[in-house]
Amino acid sequence: MRPxxxxxxxxxxxxxxxxxxxxxxAFVGYSVLTDIQAAGEHGLAVGAFxxxxxxxxxxxxxxxxxxxxxxxxxxxxxxxxxxxxxxxxVVWSGMWNLLGVLVSSGAVAYSVVxxxxxxxxxxxxxxxxxAMIFALLIAAILWNLATWAIGIPNSSSHALIxxxxxxGIANQLMAPAGAATYGVDWSQVEKxxxxxxxxxxxxxxLSMVLFWLFRVLxxxxxxxxxxxxxxxxxxxxxxxxxxxxxGFSYFHGGNDGQKGMGLIMLILIGAAPTAYALNRAMPExxxxxxxxxxxxxxxxFRHHTTDGDRxxxxxxxxxxxxxxxxxxxxxxxxxxxxxTLSDDIASSVENYKSLNAIPAAEVPNxxxxxxxVSDAIxxxxxxxxxxxxxxxxxxxxxxQLNAGTxxxxxxxxxxxxxxxxxxxxxxxxxxxxTVGEKIGKTHLxxxxxxxxxxxxxxxIGLAEGYGMPVSTTHILSSGVAGSMAAAGSGLQWRTLRxxxxxxxxxxxxxxxxxxxxxxxxxxxx
Numbered sequence: 001m002r003p004x005x006x007x008x009x010x011x012x013x014x015x016x017x018x019x020x021x022x023x024x025x026a027f028v029g030y031s032v033l034t035d036i037q038a039a040g041e042h043g044l045a046v047g048a049f050x051x052x053x054x055x056x057x058x059x060x061x062x063x064x065x066x067x068x069x070x071x072x073x074x075x076x077x078x079x080x081x082x083x084x085x086x087x088x089x090v091v092w093s094g095m096w097n098l099l100g101v102l103v104s105s106g107a108v109a110y111s112v113v114x115x116x117x118x119x120x121x122x123x124x125x126x127x128x129x130x131a132m133i134f135a136l137l138i139a140a141i142l143w144n145l146a147t148w149a150i151g152i153p154n155s156s157s158h159a160l161i162x163x164x165x166x167x168g169i170a171n172q173l174m175a176p177a178g179a180a181t182y183g184v185d186w187s188q189v190e191k192x193x194x195x196x197x198x199x200x201x202x203x204x205x206l207s208m209v210l211f212w213l214f215r216v217l218x219x220x221x222x223x224x225x226x227x228x229x230x231x232x233x234x235x236x237x238x239x240x241x242x243x244x245x246x247g248f249s250y251f252h253g254g255n256d257g258q259k260g261m262g263l264i265m266l267i268l269i270g271a272a273p274t275a276y277a278l279n280r281a282m283p284e285x286x287x288x289x290x291x292x293x294x295x296x297x298x299x300x301f302r303h304h305t306t307d308g309d310r311x312x313x314x315x316x317x318x319x320x321x322x323x324x325x326x327x328x329x330x331x332x333x334x335x336x337x338x339x340t341l342s343d344d345i346a347s348s349v350e351n352y353k354s355l356n357a358i359p360a361a362e363v364p365n366x367x368x369x370x371x372x373v374s375d376a377i378x379x380x381x382x383x384x385x386x387x388x389x390x391x392x393x394x395x396x397x398x399x400q401l402n403a404g405t406x407x408x409x410x411x412x413x414x415x416x417x418x419x420x421x422x423x424x425x426x427x428x429x430x431x432x433x434t435v436g437e438k439i440g441k442t443h444l445x446x447x448x449x450x451x452x453x454x455x456x457x458x459x460i461g462l463a464e465g466y467g468m469p470v471s472t473t474h475i476l477s478s479g480v481a482g483s484m485a486a487a488g489s490g491l492q493w494r495t496l497r498x499x500x501x502x503x504x505x506x507x508x509x510x511x512x513x514x515x516x517x518x519x520x521x522x523x524x525x
Contacts, residue, residue, distance in 0.1 A: 017426070020418065027415065028056060029053075032272070038275070038280070039275035039360070049271075051130065052268075055134065058137045058141070059133075059137055059260050060419045062137050062140055062144075062263075063423065064426075065141050065148070066144070066419075066420060067421060067423020068148065068423040073252075073435060073472060074097075074424075074472075074476075075090055075093050075424070076432045077244070077435075077480075078242060078245045078449070079432055080435075080449065081237075081445075081446055083237075083241040090424050092242075093245060093249040093424055094421025095421070097257065098253065098421055099250060100251060100253025100257060101413050102414065103254065104255075110402070110406045112164070112262050113263070115165070116167070116168065116266075121371070127522070127525035129266070131518055132171070133267055134521050135170075135514045135520075136160070136163035136166070136263075136518075138514075139166065139510050139513035139514035139517055140159040140160045140162075140163045142513055143159045143162075143513065155474055155503070156259070156473070157256065158474075158506045158510075160259055160510075162506055162508070164514070165514075166511035166512060166518065169511065170514070174518075199474050199475045199478075200474040200478040201478070202455070203475040203476065203477070204482035206459070207452050207455045208482040208483065210451040210454060210483075211447055211482070211487060214447045222446070223445075224487070225445055226442065226444065226445045226446075227445075227446075233446055240446075241449055244450055244453035244454050245453060247461075248456050248457045254461070256472055260419075261412055265406075265407075269367075273367070274360040278358065278367055279407040280356040284353055287350075294346035294397060295346055296393045297342045297394055297397040298342035298343050300386070300390050301336070304332065304335045305332045305336040307336050311336050313341070313344050315337070316336075319333060319336075323376070324372070324376060329379045330380060330385050345370055345401075371405055374398050374401040380394070381395070439492060440480065440481070440484030440489045440490065440492065442487075442490065448487060451483040452479030453479070455479045455482075474499075477499060
C-alpha cells in the first residue's frame with residue numbers, strides 16, 4: 001500500500017516555502033553587497049551585477065534540482081515504512097542537509113573544480129569563464145530535470161562531471177589552429193569517476209551483507225516485516241529508520257551540497273575578485289608561518305633547477321601554465337618558475353602583512369600565482385621527484401595556498417543548504433515512488449530500508465572525508481536493490497535496466513549538451 005503523499009498541498013506549507021525562498025534570496029543579496037563593501041570595492045556596474053545575480057540564481061537552481069532529485073532518496077525509506085509522515089520527513093531531511101552543508105570542509109567542492117580547464121578557472125571573469133559557468137550548470141540542470149520527469153533516480157554528480165568534461169572538450173576543439181588550449185584533465189576525471197563507478201557496486205554488495213547480518217544477529221521478526229497499512233513501526237524500529245534517514249541527510253549535505261559551492265565561488269571570483277579571490281578571513285597571525293613556508297618551497301624548487309638565473313614573473317606564470325597544460329611539471333625550468341612564483345607570493349604577503357590588505361589591483365595576480373603553485377604541487381605529488389622533508393614542506397605550503405584561495409564563506413553554505421532543502425520539499429514524490437515501489441517486487445520492509453540507508457550513510461560520510469564526490473542516488477538505489485536481492489524479494493529488472501541505461505547515457509548526454517551550450521555562449525559573451 002502506498003503511503004499518503006500529501007505533503008505540500010496545504011496553504012500554510014506553500015506560504016512557508018515561499019517565505020523561506022524570499023528570505024534566502026534576500027540573504028544572498030545582502031551578503032554579496034556586504035562582502036563587496038568590506039573589500040573596499042565601489043560597487044559593480046549594473047551589467048556585471050545583473051550577470052552575477054543570474055549566475056548565482058542558476059547555480060542555486062542546480063542545487064535546488066539536486067535537492068528534489070537526489071535528496072529525495074533520503075526520505076524514501078522513512079516514508080515507505082510509515083516511520084515519518086511525508087511532510088515531516090522532507091522538513092526533517094532538509095534540516096539535516098542544512099547542518100551537513102554548514103560543517104562541510106569544502107574539499108569535495110574543489111575536487112570538482114579541479115576538473116575544469118585551468119585557463120578557464122584563471123580567466124573566470126572573462127567571457128570564456130562566463131560561458132563555462134552557464135554552460136555546465138544549465139546542462140546539468142536540464143539533464144537532471146529530464147530524468148526526474150520520468151522518475152529515474154539519476155546522479156546529479158554524474159551529470160555535473162559530464163557537463164564539465166563537455167566544456168573542457170569544447171574549449172579545446174574551439175581553439176584556433178596551432179593554439180595551445182586546455183581541455184579535460186583526464187587524470188582527475190579518472191580519479192573522480194572511479195568513485196562514481198564504485199558507489200553503486202558498494203551500495204549493492206554492502207547492503208546485501210548488512211541485511212544478512214541483521215538476519216543472523218537480530219531474532220525479532222518485526223524488523224523483517226513490511227508496514228501494515230498506514231500503521232507506524234514499533235518505536236525501536238522507527239528510531240532506527242529515522243536515525244538512518246538523519247545520518248543519510250547529514251552526509252548528503254556534506255557531500256552533494258558541496259558540488260555547487262566551488263562553482264558559486266568561481267562566479268563570485270569572476271564578478272568581484274577583490275572580495276572573493278583571496279580568503280580575507282585568514283588571520284594576520286598566520287602570515288609569518290605562511291611566508292616561511294613559501295621561502296622553504298622556493299628553496300626546494302631552486303635546489304632542483306639547473307638555471308641559477310631568476311625568471312621574470314610574467315614569464316614564470318607562462319611557463320607554469322604551459323607545464324600544467326602539457327602535464328610536464330617535473331622539469332628543471334618549471335622548478336625555476338615555481339621558485340619565482342613562490343618568492344612573489346611571499347613578497348606580496350610580507351609587504352601587506354595579510355591577504356586582506358593586498359590592494360585590489362594586485363589581487364588577481366596573487367591569486368593566479370597561488371593557484372598555479374598549488375596545482376603544480378598537486379601534480380608533482382604524483383611523481384617521485386620529492387621525498388621526505390621536501391615532500392612534507394611542499395604539501396604544507398600547498399595546504400596554506402589552498403586555505404588562501406579555496407574557501408567557502410558561511411553564507412554560501414547557508415544558501416546552498418536552503419536550496420537543497422527547498423528542492424527536497426518540492427519534487428520528492430517521483431523519486432520516492434521509484435525507490436519505494438519500482439526496484440523490488442515486494443513492499444520495502446524495515447530491515448531493507450535500514451540496510452540501504454546505513455550503507456549509504458557510511459559510504460557518503462567516508463567519501464566526504466576523503467574529498468571525493470559520490471553518487472548518493474546510485475548508492476541508495478543499488479542498496480535497496482541489494483537488500484531486496486538478499487531477502488529473496490525479487491527485483492524489477494525493467495527499472496534497474498532503465499537506471500543502468502541512465503547511468504551509461506548521462507555522461508555523453510551531459511557532455512553533448514554542455515559542449516553545445518559552451519559553443520553558443522562563447523559567441524554571446
